[in-house]
Amino acid sequence: MPTASSQRTRLRRNPKRGVFDRATIDAILDEAPICHLGFVDGGQCFVLPTLHARSGDELLLHGSAAGRAMRTLAAGAPVCVTVTLVDGLVLARSAFHHSMNYRCVVLLGTVRVLGAPAEKEAALEAFTEKLVPGRWPAVRPPSAQELKATTVLALPIDEASAKVRTGPPVDDDEDYALDAWAGVIPLELTAGPAIPDPRMRPDAAQPEHVRTYTAAHGPR
Amino acid sequence: MPTASSQRTRLRRNPKRGVFDRATIDAILDEAPICHLGFVDGGQCFVLPTLHARSGDELLLHGSAAGRAMRTLAAGAPVCVTVTLVDGLVLARSAFHHSMNYRCVVLLGTVRVLGAPAEKEAALEAFTEKLVPGRWPAVRPPSAQELKATTVLALPIDEASAKVRTGPPVDDDEDYALDAWAGVIPLELTAGPAIPDPRMRPDAAQPEHVRTYTAAHGPR
Numbered sequence: 001m002p003t004a005s006s007q008r009t010r011l012r013r014n015p016k017r018g019v020f021d022r023a024t025i026d027a028i029l030d031e032a033p034i035c036h037l038g039f040v041d042g043g044q045c046f047v048l049p050t051l052h053a054r055s056g057d058e059l060l061l062h063g064s065a066a067g068r069a070m071r072t073l074a075a076g077a078p079v080c081v082t083v084t085l086v087d088g089l090v091l092a093r094s095a096f097h098h099s100m101n102y103r104c105v106v107l108l109g110t111v112r113v114l115g116a117p118a119e120k121e122a123a124l125e126a127f128t129e130k131l132v133p134g135r136w137p138a139v140r141p142p143s144a145q146e147l148k149a150t151t152v153l154a155l156p157i158d159e160a161s162a163k164v165r166t167g168p169p170v171d172d173d174e175d176y177a178l179d180a181w182a183g184v185i186p187l188e189l190t191a192g193p194a195i196p197d198p199r200m201r202p203d204a205a206q207p208e209h210v211r212t213y214t215a216a217h218g219p220r
Numbered sequence: 221m222p223t224a225s226s227q228r229t230r231l232r233r234n235p236k237r238g239v240f241d242r243a244t245i246d247a248i249l250d251e252a253p254i255c256h257l258g259f260v261d262g263g264q265c266f267v268l269p270t271l272h273a274r275s276g277d278e279l280l281l282h283g284s285a286a287g288r289a290m291r292t293l294a295a296g297a298p299v300c301v302t303v304t305l306v307d308g309l310v311l312a313r314s315a316f317h318h319s320m321n322y323r324c325v326v327l328l329g330t331v332r333v334l335g336a337p338a339e340k341e342a343a344l345e346a347f348t349e350k351l352v353p354g355r356w357p358a359v360r361p362p363s364a365q366e367l368k369a370t371t372v373l374a375l376p377i378d379e380a381s382a383k384v385r386t387g388p389p390v391d392d393d394e395d396y397a398l399d400a401w402a403g404v405i406p407l408e409l410t411a412g413p414a415i416p417d418p419r420m421r422p423d424a425a426q427p428e429h430v431r432t433y434t435a436a437h438g439p440r
Contacts, residue, residue: 033306033407034320036256038267045265047258047302049324082267086253086409091430094360095348096370100254104269128315132405139400140314150316168417180359181427182417185352185434187253189306190410192440197388197402207401210311214405219439220412 019162028105028162029054029083033131033189037061038080039072052081053126058154059107060123070151074113081107081155088187092169093180099165101184107160111153117144123152134209191217239382248325248382249274249303253351253409257281258300259292272301273343273350278374279327280343290371294333301327301375308407312389313400319385321404327380331373337364343372354429411437 019025029035035052038045048069053060059081063070073079088101114120121142128136142150169182191214194206239245249255255272258265268289273280279301283290293299308321334340341362348356362370389402411434414426 033309034304034322036258036267036302036304038256038258038265038300040260040263040265043260044298044328045258045260045267045300047256047265047267047300047326049302049304049322051320078264080258080265080267082256082269084254084256084269089253089351091352091355092359094362094366095344095356096360096362096366098348098351098355098359100271102254102269106267108264124315128318131309131318132311135311135318136315139312139318140395140398142314142316146314146316168415168419175360176419178360179424181424181430182420183430184415184417185430186412186415187409187437188412189407190439192406192408195388195404195406197404199388199396200402204399204401210401210403210405217407219410 019164020160022157024162024164025105025157025160026054028085028103029059029157030130032083032085035081035083037069038082039069039077041068041072041077051127051131052083053123053130054157055123055126055154057157059157060126061111061153061155062123062127062150065149065151067151070153073111073153074151076110078108078110079155083107086187087166089185090165090169091182091185093171093175093178093182097169097171099169101165101167102163104163105160106163107155107157109155109159111155114152114154117147120147120150120152123154124150132209132213134207134212138207138209188220189217190219239384240380242377244382244384245325245377245380246274248305248323249279249377250350252303252305255301255303257289258302259289259297261288261292261297271347271351272303273346274377275343275346275374277377279377280346281331281373281375282343282347282370285369285371287371290373293331293373294371296330298328298330299375303327306407307386309405310385310389311402311405313391313395313398313402317389317391319389321385321387321406324383325380326383327375327377329375329379331375334372334374337367340367340370340372343374344370352429352433354427354432358427358429408440409437410439
C-alpha cells in the first residue's frame with residue numbers, strides 16, 4: 001500500500017533511492033529504537049531524539065506533559081519525524097563517491113493528542129513492548145498520576161517516504177581501473193550482555209524476554 | 221571550555237542531564253557517523269540524516285550544490301544539527317521509568333559557505349578521514365568538477381549543549397521491593413567483516429586502514 005508521495009516528501013536529488021510502500025516504511029519504523037523529532041518554535045527548528053512506537057497507521061510519540069516539545073506539537077505545530085538505520089560505510093575508489101548504506105523514513109504531519117487514560121495506557125504498552133518484546137507483563141503498570149504526567153501523541157503514517165541505499169560503491173567508469181580497495185564495512189546496532197541493576201537481589205534470574213532480546217540482537 | 225548555554229539550548233526538563241563542556245561535545249560529534257540536520261522551509265521543519273565532520277571549532281556539512289538542504293542553509297536559514305549515540309536500553313521496575321542510555325549534542329546556528337577550492341578539498345579530506353581514518357591517501361582525490369558540484373558548509377560549535385544519560389534505572393523508592401528484573405541492555409554500533417566490491421580484482425589485499433577500522437569497531 002503506497003502512501004501519497006506529496007510534493008513535500010518527494011525525493012528531489014536521488015529519486016532512484018526513494019520508496020513509498022508501507023511495508024518498507026513500517027519495517028524501518030519498527031526496527032529503529034529511536035527517531036529524531038523536528039518542530040519549529042519561534043522560527044527556529046529543533047531536532048530532538050526520542051522513542052517512538054508504531055500502532056497500525058499511526059506513529060506514537062510521548063514525553064513529559066510539561067515539556068516544550070509535547071506542548072508545541074499538541075498545539076498543532078507541523079512536525080517532521082525522521083527514523084534512520086545505519087547499515088554500513090561505502091568505500092569507493094574516489095573520495096567523491098564515498099557514501100553510507102542506510103534506511104531512512106521521513107514522516108510529516110500534525111499530531112492528535114491521546115486523551116482517554118485507557119488509550120494512553122495502551123500506547124505506553126506499545127512503547128514498552130517495542131523496546132523489549134515481552135517486557136510489559138513483567139513491570140509495574142503506570143499509575144493514574146504517571147499517565148496524567150505523560151503526553152502521548154499520534155502522528156498519521158500518511159505523508160511519508162523512505163530512502164534506502166544498499167550494495168557496493170558506484171564509481172565512475174574510469175575509476176574501476178584504479179588499485180584502491182573498494183567495498184562496504186557493514187554496521188549494525190548490537191546488544192551486549194545485560195547488566196543487572198546493582199540494587200537488584202543478587203539471586204534474581206534474568207527473565208526470558210531479556211535473554212531473547214540480547215540473543216536476537218547480539219554480535220553475529 | 222564551556223560553550224554559552226543560551227536560552228535556546230538550556231535544558232528545560234532534566235537539567236541534571238545537561239553538559240556544556242567542549243570536550244564532551246567534541247567526543248560525541250567525533251564518534252557519531254551521522255547527524256540529523258533540521259531546517260525550516262516554507263514553515264515546515266525538515267529533518268534529514270547526513271554525514272558530518274568536525275574541524276576544530278566548526279562542524280562541517282556537505283551535499284549536492286543543487287539540493288534543497290544546502291541551498292536553504294547557504295541562504296542563511298537557522299539550522300539545528302543533532303547528533304545522537306544510542307548506548308543502551310534502560311529496563312526499570314515500572315513501565316514509567318523505562319529509558320535509554322544515550323549521548324546527544326544539539327547545535328544551533330547559521331552556516332558559512334566554504335568557497336575556495338583548497339578549503340573545500342580540505343573539508344572533503346576531513347569527511348573521508350572521519351569515515352575511516354587513513355582512507356584519504358588511498359583514494360582518488362576530488363576533481364575540480366566534483367568540488368564545484370559539492371556545497372560545503374561550516375557551522376560554528378558555539379550555541380551547543382550535550383545531554384547524557386548513563387547507568388542503571390532510577391525507580392521510585394517503593395518499587396525497589398518488586399520482583400521485576402531491572403538493568404541495562406548495552407547497545408553499540410558494531411562493524412562486521414568488510415565486504416569487497418564484486419568489481420574489484422579478486423586478489424586485491426584488504427588495506428591496513430580497513431583492518432584497523434573493523435578491528436576497533438568489531439564485536440566486543
